[in-house]
Amino acid sequence: MASHWTIKDLEYWDAKIREKVEEFGLSCFPQEFEVCDHAQMLGYMAYSGMPAHYPHWSYGKAYEKLQTLYEHGVSGLPYEMVINSNPALAYLVRENSLCLQILTIAHVYGHNDFFKNNFTFRDTQPELTLSNFKLRADRVRDYIEDPSIGLDKVEAVLDAAHALSLQCRRNQAIRKLSPEEQREQVLAAAHPAPDPYGELHKQPEYVEPDLNHFPLFPEEDILLFIRDNNPYLANWERDLLTIVHEQARYFIPQIETKIMNEGWASYWHHKIMNSLDLPQDLYLEFLVHHNQVVRPHPGDINPYYLGFKIWHDIYRRCEVPSPEERERYGEPQLGGHEKIFQVREVDRDTSFLRRFLTEALMREMDMFEYQPKGEDLVVSKISDEEHWREVKETLLKNVGMGGIPVIRIEDADYGHNRQLYLKHQHDGRDLQAEYAERTLAHLYQLWERDVWLETQLNDRKVRLGYGEDGFVQKTLGRFR
Amino acid sequence: MTTVFRPYSQSDALRSDRSARDRLRHRQKVRRAIRDNVADIVAEESIIGQSRDRIVKVPIRGIREYRFVYGRNTPGVGTGQGDSEPGQTVGEASQGDGGPGHAGDRPGMDYYETEITLEELIEIMFEDLELPDLERKRFREVLSERTSKRKGFRRVGVRVHMDKRRTAKARVRRRLASNKASGTSEPERRFPFHRDDMRYHRLREDLRPQSNAVVLCIMDTSGSMDTLKKYLARSFFFLLYQFVRSRYAHVDVVFIAHHTKAREVTEEEFFHKGESGGTFISSGYHKALEVIQNRYHPSLWNIYAFHCSDGDNFDSDNVATLKAAEELCQACNLFGYGEIKPRPSGFYEGTMLDLFRNVRADNFQPVLIQRKEDIWPSFRQLLSRERENSEYE
Numbered sequence: 001m002a003s004h005w006t007i008k009d010l011e012y013w014d015a016k017i018r019e020k021v022e023e024f025g026l027s028c029f030p031q032e033f034e035v036c037d038h039a040q041m042l043g044y045m046a047y048s049g050m051p052a053h054y055p056h057w058s059y060g061k062a063y064e065k066l067q068t069l070y071e072h073g074v075s076g077l078p079y080e081m082v083i084n085s086n087p088a089l090a091y092l093v094r095e096n097s098l099c100l101q102i103l104t105i106a107h108v109y110g111h112n113d114f115f116k117n118n119f120t121f122r123d124t125q126p127e128l129t130l131s132n133f134k135l136r137a138d139r140v141r142d143y144i145e146d147p148s149i150g151l152d153k154v155e156a157v158l159d160a161a162h163a164l165s166l167q168c169r170r171n172q173a174i175r176k177l178s179p180e181e182q183r184e185q186v187l188a189a190a191h192p193a194p195d196p197y198g199e200l201h202k203q204p205e206y207v208e209p210d211l212n213h214f215p216l217f218p219e220e221d222i223l224l225f226i227r228d229n230n231p232y233l234a235n236w237e238r239d240l241l242t243i244v245h246e247q248a249r250y251f252i253p254q255i256e257t258k259i260m261n262e263g264w265a266s267y268w269h270h271k272i273m274n275s276l277d278l279p280q281d282l283y284l285e286f287l288v289h290h291n292q293v294v295r296p297h298p299g300d301i302n303p304y305y306l307g308f309k310i311w312h313d314i315y316r317r318c319e320v321p322s323p324e325e326r327e328r329y330g331e332p333q334l335g336g337h338e339k340i341f342q343v344r345e346v347d348r349d350t351s352f353l354r355r356f357l358t359e360a361l362m363r364e365m366d367m368f369e370y371q372p373k374g375e376d377l378v379v380s381k382i383s384d385e386e387h388w389r390e391v392k393e394t395l396l397k398n399v400g401m402g403g404i405p406v407i408r409i410e411d412a413d414y415g416h417n418r419q420l421y422l423k424h425q426h427d428g429r430d431l432q433a434e435y436a437e438r439t440l441a442h443l444y445q446l447w448e449r450d451v452w453l454e455t456q457l458n459d460r461k462v463r464l465g466y467g468e469d470g471f472v473q474k475t476l477g478r479f480r
Numbered sequence: 481m482t483t484v485f486r487p488y489s490q491s492d493a494l495r496s497d498r499s500a501r502d503r504l505r506h507r508q509k510v511r512r513a514i515r516d517n518v519a520d521i522v523a524e525e526s527i528i529g530q531s532r533d534r535i536v537k538v539p540i541r542g543i544r545e546y547r548f549v550y551g552r553n554t555p556g557v558g559t560g561q562g563d564s565e566p567g568q569t570v571g572e573a574s575q576g577d578g579g580p581g582h583a584g585d586r587p588g589m590d591y592y593e594t595e596i597t598l599e600e601l602i603e604i605m606f607e608d609l610e611l612p613d614l615e616r617k618r619f620r621e622v623l624s625e626r627t628s629k630r631k632g633f634r635r636v637g638v639r640v641h642m643d644k645r646r647t648a649k650a651r652v653r654r655r656l657a658s659n660k661a662s663g664t665s666e667p668e669r670r671f672p673f674h675r676d677d678m679r680y681h682r683l684r685e686d687l688r689p690q691s692n693a694v695v696l697c698i699m700d701t702s703g704s705m706d707t708l709k710k711y712l713a714r715s716f717f718f719l720l721y722q723f724v725r726s727r728y729a730h731v732d733v734v735f736i737a738h739h740t741k742a743r744e745v746t747e748e749e750f751f752h753k754g755e756s757g758g759t760f761i762s763s764g765y766h767k768a769l770e771v772i773q774n775r776y777h778p779s780l781w782n783i784y785a786f787h788c789s790d791g792d793n794f795d796s797d798n799v800a801t802l803k804a805a806e807e808l809c810q811a812c813n814l815f816g817y818g819e820i821k822p823r824p825s826g827f828y829e830g831t832m833l834d835l836f837r838n839v840r841a842d843n844f845q846p847v848l849i850q851r852k853e854d855i856w857p858s859f860r861q862l863l864s865r866e867r868e869n870s871e872y873e
Contacts, residue, residue: 035486040493055498060504061506063502162547365560366562375572378567391557432549
């Protein structure tokens with residue numbers, strides 16, 4: 001389709017939008033837009049928006065899947081793709097109408113502001129995003145082209161590393177302790193705490209801490225742990241683990257703030273578009289698109305919709321609280337505007353939802369919990385007076401990194417044999433057994449010694465293992 | 481601080497298909513995964529006796545990207561339209577990856593099966609066998625009447641055979657003649673084609689040498705062949721037939737059912753009719769030899785015979801069976817015997833495999849099938865014999 005717009009048009013509207021962006025107090029990185037066609041867009045999507053990215057077949061798979069969905073009209077192209085970098089880089093699909101371009105530009109500034117200001121992105125080094133991805137891509141390509149390594153070996157390590165890439169520390173705000181600090185803590189913990197009623201209580205016996213246990217504290221950064229503690233890895237293998245780990249770390253803030261971020265961008269494109277004095281036809285088209293983006297997906301969570309609703313509600317509760325809200329929470333401390341800017345800085349999806357998803361809002365959106373029952377997903381609880389908290393808890397468990405099971409390395413010298421012992425922190429959700437088995441095989445491949453995972457399956461405590469002879473499963477005990 | 485707009489550049493778009501290699505690599509993996517899973521796919525009932533255009537769903541395990549994910553007992557949260565009630569169904573439980581609420585924000589959601597046509601699947605299967613091209617000199621050829629050749633012209637025919645040049649020339653000729661006859665010379669007058677102008681190619685059937693093959697499916701239909709055994713046999717026949725078909729221009733199939741007596745039957749009867757009573761395997765072999773004698777002379781046809789049985793034969797028939805088997809070996813390119821013995825019954829029943837050890841022929845191949853998973857390996861074993869043989873000549 002020949003475009004009905006020119007770069008001049010985009011620049012014209014961008015200037016107007018930027019005016020509003022500044023007026024509303026958003027604080028953005030410089031912004032770059034690249035106009036691309038739909039095939040390029042599919043490519044960017046497959047490679048997480050990155051102009052440079054190391055090759056791996058899984059991206060080919062992602063591309064083909066997106067393309068199939070697109071060709072069958074299951075999903076349209078997204079209007080925008082924006083990456084967390086400084087300057088922020090976003091793509092516009094050239095086939096889209098002028099109205100969509102304007103909407104997209106407004107939306108992108110919302111993301112841009114969010115990337116720049118939300119605390120989870122603080123350590124992502126946005127200035128280096130593009131060059132980091134480029135450098136990593138070059139390194140991987142070098143290994144592939146190295147005749148002593150080659151594609152097959154590189155691919156095998158990447159496959160295994162990808163399987164474990166999200167098994168890493170979630171909360172970047174908590175500092176990782178050095179080995180010395182860990183040792184000190186263990187020693188300190190071994191001494192009984194001062195007890196004001198020591199004369200009454202029986203003195204706890206001093207137990208000598210086992211400083212030979214390794215690691216001293218359970219370790220969540222699995223790839224890094226393997227990199228640093230499997231002495232038989234080649235340097236290029238270590239480097240690949242580093243690369244995969246760094247890339248996963250880059251994406252974790254985005255996983256952690258999906259609902260806030262999409263809601264924030266939608267909130268601002270809505271506000272900006274409404275303040276732009278759009279010509280009638282553009283404005284009507286905008287309304288159609290906007291309603292499509294922030295509509296509820298029945299039976300599912302649309303982060304755009306949920307986020308958009310909550311941001312509006314936060315604003316409203318500060319500006320025009322209802323009498324009940326006034327009674328319950330007192331007078332709002334901040335104006336709506338200040339409040340949302342503060343929230344966008346200090347929250348992540350879990351805390352955001354915990355703090356601001358109210359019972360009334362949940363009821364308005366008719367949120368429910370579903371459970372698999374046979375072949376179907378069946379509503380188990382709805383947001384009524386009795387159950388809304390439980391529905392909310394379930395939601396909180398599933399957002400952000402909550403969808404990734406917490407698995408920690410407990411012992412790297414299990415059986416005094418350098419076997420790896422991991423524990424899954426079970427919270428009511430079982431692991432998918434086949435996936436666990438195959439992932440353990442990947443873990444074994446990287447650790448090169450037997451690996452064990454303690455977890456629960458169907459109310460039984462089990463230990464899954466993978467070693468030279470393949471997979472084993474042992475039942476350790478029964479619960480309940 | 482200004483915004484930068486980079487306009488669309490066609491040359492970038494053409495140059496920037498960086499996913500091409502990764503896509504190719506992914507497709508290679510899919511193909512390999514299909515090949516690795518052929519045994520499972522063949523064991524699935526649905527591909528047997530189907531047309532080649534049929535779409536087959538192939539599970540491709542190798543292409544999943546595994547990581548630690550939550551299993552089925554993971555509840556999710558969704559939004560409704562204001563009328564949600566406990567107990568309502570809101571969707572289908574997807575296999576493994578939790579509920580639909582996870583889609584999108586979970587990296588690398590996998591798809592578990594791909595769809596290909598049976599034709600393609602068969603192609604991949606035989607690729608896996610790494611067989612040399614079998615259409616070599618040793619193949620017996622007969623004259624087949626499948627193609628046709630142009631020879632001469634005629635005035636009637638079907639449109640596709642029309643010769644435009646000759647038709648146009650005929651019209652010009654007729655116009656000149658008619659102008660002369662009427663004495664006028666107005667060249668502008670419309671002068672449409674007439675039926676008499678039409679010239680068509682005359683087609684002659686062309687006799688050309690072709691490679692022809694016949695597959696003789698011989699099966700024991702006595703009382704002891706239950707449904708499972710027949711199913712296993714059918715799978716085997718299916719593969720053999722598809723294999724032969726992929727190698728020859730023209731393939732016939734003959735079905736011979738036997739218990740104590742043998743007869744030629746239709747495909748339908750062959751697979752679905754069971755009879756009671758005992759077994760004389762020799763009867764099936766004699767029938768096959770008779771069919772070969774009457775219709776498929778070994779000098780003109782490539783003959784593939786295959787016999788499936790559960791190994792239960794009357795002892796008194798064994799000598800005759802052995803003799804007939806040796807005769808069959810002489811007539812056939814390949815003669816296979818598949819003993820279908822679902823475990824654990826095999827330990828208690830008779831077996832013909834011991835007897836067939838005495839068959840002295842290079843093109844004889846006995847295999848034992850105990851489970852449906854055995855079919856593919858057995859089939860490969862069978863064809864490996866074909867490969868060895870063909871290398872001798």
